[in-house]
Amino acid sequence: MTNKVLGLVMATALAVLGGCAAGESPAPPAPAGSATRTPTSTTSATSTSPTASATATSASAATSASVPPGTVTKLLVFVVENHSLDQMRADMPYTASLGKRFGLATSYRAVTHPSLPNYLAMTGGSTFGVTDDDPPSSHPIDQPSVFGQALSLGRTARLYAEGMPTNCATEDSGRYAVRHNPWTYHVAERSSCARFDVPLGRLGTDASDGSLPDAGMVIPDVCNDAHDCDLSTADSWLRTQTQAVMAGPDWRSGHLAIVVTADEDDHGQGNLVLTTVAHPSLHGAVVTTPLTHYSLARLYSEVLGAQPLGEAASAPSMATAFGLHLAAG
Numbered sequence: 001m002t003n004k005v006l007g008l009v010m011a012t013a014l015a016v017l018g019g020c021a022a023g024e025s026p027a028p029p030a031p032a033g034s035a036t037r038t039p040t041s042t043t044s045a046t047s048t049s050p051t052a053s054a055t056a057t058s059a060s061a062a063t064s065a066s067v068p069p070g071t072v073t074k075l076l077v078f079v080v081e082n083h084s085l086d087q088m089r090a091d092m093p094y095t096a097s098l099g100k101r102f103g104l105a106t107s108y109r110a111v112t113h114p115s116l117p118n119y120l121a122m123t124g125g126s127t128f129g130v131t132d133d134d135p136p137s138s139h140p141i142d143q144p145s146v147f148g149q150a151l152s153l154g155r156t157a158r159l160y161a162e163g164m165p166t167n168c169a170t171e172d173s174g175r176y177a178v179r180h181n182p183w184t185y186h187v188a189e190r191s192s193c194a195r196f197d198v199p200l201g202r203l204g205t206d207a208s209d210g211s212l213p214d215a216g217m218v219i220p221d222v223c224n225d226a227h228d229c230d231l232s233t234a235d236s237w238l239r240t241q242t243q244a245v246m247a248g249p250d251w252r253s254g255h256l257a258i259v260v261t262a263d264e265d266d267h268g269q270g271n272l273v274l275t276t277v278a279h280p281s282l283h284g285a286v287v288t289t290p291l292t293h294y295s296l297a298r299l300y301s302e303v304l305g306a307q308p309l310g311e312a313a314s315a316p317s318m319a320t321a322f323g324l325h326l327a328a329g
Contacts (some may be wrong), residue, residue, distance in 0.1 A: 029238055177227075
């Protein structure tokens with residue numbers, strides 16, 4: 001009798017287990033837009049060693065894991081060229097739509113002309129007295145950049161430059177313009193630049209595996225930044241790049257904010273340029289606060305929890321203007 005009871009119990013247990021397996025809930029569907037996570041290029045010319053890459057990724061992951069979802073710990077900036085707010089609104093519908101969907105700064109101005117000093121202002125908090133577009137050999141800067149600031153704090157930094165032949169290339173090559181790559185001018189950080197100032201191919205991989213830097217910048221080549229080609233070309237390029245980034249875990253966690261801006265206008269609108277701030281917490285925010293590239297340099301430092309560099313210390317805060325929640329705030 002005991003054996004019969006035991007047999008009945010075992011049979012019942014097996015039936016229950018089989019039923020659970022057969023009726024198990026399917027895995028949740030992939031997030032919307034996940035198909036765009038395919039990297040735009042898998043080629044990387046970075047010279048960063050596997051150990052250094054793993055260390056940087058681990059540090060970034062630890063920072064993100066230590067703060068609540070929705071807290072901005074990473075900033076990625078895309079820069080296009082030489083067009084005003086009205087021009088970009090009219091001829092860059094996708095980029096303009098980012099402003100409508102997330103956040104738009106309607107009073108954001110570049111600080112000067114030509115290109116180079118504006119890039120330096122964004123990432124160094126100063127033009128450093130530069131008034132031309134000459135290469136790094138003409139303008140060696142021994143002051144820190146936000147990228148060096150990030151690394152000094154144990155955070156991560158990377159600049160992605162399209163068309164750049166080798167890491168931290170200090171001369172023009174094809175469609176790569178060194179005047180659009182500000183990190184190359186900071187000679188005191190040249191060894192870090194040689195490791196973390198990389199060709200664009202690295203961006204897709206970093207976006208898909210959640211290893212985007214805490215302080216990041218993306219520089220298109222001189223066609224895709226609308227310097228030599230139409231704004232529609234730049235708009236299409238930005239769509240591809242930003243959608244891939246937004247499909248990745250850094251964006252989905254709410255730890256990443258994305259800024260799209262222009263280095264300067266075409267001398268037609270008082271250096272007023274279209275600037276969008278994208279973050280999952282923003283829903284059609286319109287900011288009228290007067291902002292500049294120094295405000296962007298300040299945002300980098302604020303995301304890092306560091307003291308803003310140079311003129312950025314007295315610039316209006318983009319984090320405050322857009323209501324972004326920072327780990328240090």
